[in-house]
Amino acid sequence: MIEVSVQKDSISVTGHAGYAPPGQDIVCAAVSTLTQGLIASIEGLTDDRPDYTIAPGVFILKIKDLSEKSKLLVDSFFVGICGVADAYPDYVRIV
Numbered sequence: 001m002i003e004v005s006v007q008k009d010s011i012s013v014t015g016h017a018g019y020a021p022p023g024q025d026i027v028c029a030a031v032s033t034l035t036q037g038l039i040a041s042i043e044g045l046t047d048d049r050p051d052y053t054i055a056p057g058v059f060i061l062k063i064k065d066l067s068e069k070s071k072l073l074v075d076s077f078f079v080g081i082c083g084v085a086d087a088y089p090d091y092v093r094i095v
Contacts, residue, residue: 002031004081004094011074013059013081017091027091030084035059038077042070 017027051062085092
């Protein structure tokens, strides 16, 4: 199960979906694409350089002091991650 947690100053995405074997798991691939796309978009489209960690099964982004552009990108990430959670509720949970 992948858990997406929203705190006042951070977002964390942890775990593995377990939908399919590693390398074939479309749920993990979708979540990974959204998280990596969020960081690439913030760094490529804004002047913000947020503190974050990306490792297998772990994504943590500090969201304190982001610009309005970055906040919009974070909102877009949530639209996408909510879509994945709605489509695969047994594999992705937003807490």
